[in-house]
Amino acid sequence: MGKTKENIFDVRLFVRLFKFMKPYKMVFSFVFIAVIFIAVLGVATPSLLQQAIDENLTTKTKEGFLFYILLMIGLLVLEFAVQLFFIFYSGWLGQTVVKDIRVKLFNHLLRFKMKYYDNSSVGVLITRAVTDMERIADVFSEGLFMIFRDLLTMVVVSGFMIYMSWQLSIIVFLMLPLVLYATLVFQKYMKKAFEEVRTEVSNLNSFVQERITGMKILQLFARETIEYDKFKAINQRHKKGWLKTIWYNSIFFPIAELSSSITIGLVVWYGGLHAVVDSVATQGVLFAFVMFIPKLFRPLRQIADKFNALQMGMVAANRVFRVLDTTSQIDDTGTLLANDFKGAITFDKVYFNYVEDETVLKGISFQVNAGETVAIVGSTGAGKSTIINLLNRFYEIQSGSITIDGVDIKDVTLSSLRTQIAVVLQDVFLFADTILNNITLNNPDITENEVVQAAKDIGIHDFIASLPNGYHYNVKERGIMLSSGQRQLISFLRAYVTNPSILVLDEATSSVDSYSEQLIQNATYKITKGRTSIVIAHRLATIKKADKIIVMDSGEIVEQGTHSELLKIENGYYRNLYEVQFLKDEVA
Known part of the structure; x- marks a missing residue:
């Protein structure tokens, strides 16, 4: 060469x-x-x-x-x-x-x-x-x-x-x-x-x-x-x-x-x-x-x-x-079309690393039943967001398997897999375009009337309607014309209008004002109802009602259970997190 x-x-x-x-x-x-x-x-x-x-x-x-x-x-x-x-x-x-x-x-x-x-x-x-x-x-x-x-x-x-x-x-x-x-x-x-x-x-x-x-x-x-x-x-x-x-x-x-x-x-x-x-x-x-x-x-x-x-x-x-000539694509060899997932997710002994010899997930296994809301908590670097990346096949696992409704996600075409999973990230990315186009991402199958109705369903229509030109308001590069809370609400609506089978909320309520947080919590309740949801959060108040809470530390699952079950564990990881966040607030 x-x-x-x-x-x-x-x-x-x-x-x-x-x-x-x-x-x-x-x-x-x-x-x-x-x-x-x-x-x-x-x-x-x-x-x-x-x-x-x-x-x-x-x-x-x-x-x-x-x-x-x-x-x-x-x-x-x-x-x-x-x-x-x-x-x-x-x-x-x-x-x-x-x-x-x-x-x-x-x-x-x-x-x-x-x-x-x-x-x-x-x-x-x-x-x-x-x-x-x-x-x-x-x-x-x-x-x-x-x-x-x-x-x-x-x-x-x-x-x-x-x-x-x-x-x-x-x-x-x-x-x-x-x-x-x-x-x-x-x-x-x-x-x-x-x-x-x-x-x-x-x-x-x-x-x-x-x-x-x-x-x-x-x-x-x-x-x-x-x-x-x-x-x-x-x-x-x-x-x-x-x-x-x-x-x-x-x-x-x-x-x-x-x-x-x-x-x-x-x-x-x-x-x-x-x-x-x-x-x-x-x-x-x-x-x-x-x-x-x-x-x-x-x-x-x-x-x-x-x-x-x-x-x-x-x-x-x-x-x-x-x-x-760079071969860095995910192998899209799946032949099955995921038209309508029920949403039963299984991670079975999944090992993964971003860098060789630095394992991020250490053989984790867990199940999410169809229609359940499962929360994942843990300190920064515990591997919470990695789980979301793997579920969408942004990265390939080293060993183990991930299945949805009993089907290995590798057997499903990438496009159909990702259309069935909607993700709301903490750092919301908006394009220099109208609110409408940022919500539909120029999908011709989603009409403006459907977007307006969806916004009303989750309680954020009034906020959008109050902006100049409403749904046709240009948010400029990276959505700079909106606050972080407003950008978050737009991302919720973007996820909701796709009508996904599985919903993922990755730190979706962090770093927003109390008014936006209330709107987000209401929206969260609406869009998670009746569909499998995975919620990653630092604020434990947002996950108290979750059907199951998975606690992670250093790439491993250390605890699983409901909010009340985890609080009963003496010197438990989740209980310590809860005491740090809530008992101090009560003292204050």
Whole structure:
């Protein structure tokens, strides 16, 4: 793999990228034909000029001169039209291919395990899905076709030059090795420079995204100056990466221009000197060569320039394909559809760890009967939320089994499994959209009338109706326009409208005001009624009426029973929790 990175052009990577162009092979063919036309038209005008000079200007003959002029004008118009077609459709092809790759990438990301996101930078993934995609588009619009056009133009121009005067062609060709060598060296160093640039762009995106998201924390702890200094350092490295590319460009392009100018001077000198003596070239041929030389050297310079775009695109493609090649999906091999769970849940000797050799759940076993409300309590890190993650198959267990209604959840399709389980989290995530869309998540099967009725059922319609535009109120990014209690109520309604068979409340009443807590408790009673519910809570007041309470500590179940049964256990874990929370309140 390391050896491949050193290659100036990765053929296997390009072939893989090229496969995305197959559905558009008709457009590709037309663009390819346009490239051939452009190369031929590139030599037509100088050739006509040569004939006009030799047959008309040199001999001072008017006959046929107007024909050459009109023909050149027609060819220039045709070249303009072909160039327009070529530039538009090569760009169209690039953007269309990138659209397909981006859709495939996003679909891939949607199915990653949560473990992948636990270990990945959001900023880097955004760079892969957005910035890197634009660089891949450049492979087609500014790289591949442009390079092929310039190479073909050089071949055709060289052929015509040899046909007109092999002696003058030798002078031109003697200068080409210098430019070719400079081009190869330039490409080698630019490849390394662009890899460094892409790395620094990812680092910069990641840093900025995280700091903007966590701006409140930075300001609360007065970290502005420290983070400002960190940003300056990262930005400086980003600048250094780009300056390398600028430095290489500033060396190469003057060399290319100087080589072209020297070649023109040598051709004019040699051709003019020997034109009369030994008829090396006519005046028309000299004029044609003066036009041909830029058409030969400029494409060579442009090839290096376009190769930059091609290399940046290939580096970006390599990064994107690396994500696409990541196998971090939950195995969705189940064939059963969970259309209507009764809700009997069984954990049987379940072992699980997020990190190898650090067991989080240590062979836990418990049962939840259909329609029961079961509470899970314990200190932070005891494994409560892990149970919810495993029930939804966000992670795979190491051993044991989890069944619902006697069916192993691995035998059920992921989509149908998760549609039957609704989760209300402590940290509610709302999108920058309307309340209605945040509740339905754009599910066309849930109407606005159903949402309104559901809100009335659980007692939060008045709160939503009091907002500007009601259900069409835009809550902005992460629901910043609402309080934490209001966001929690929205999440309750979001869970309720899906009519799940199993409901999970994960710390759903923590860190909310007393008014919102009362609404939440009323909503909890409504939505848990008649369906299997798992409630994770620190506040024991919310779980007194639970059919069963499971007490966890360090990944193990230490106690099980009803509220009254657990209070009877001398020096019991639950009893200690209860005394800490309630006896102190009574004293206060």
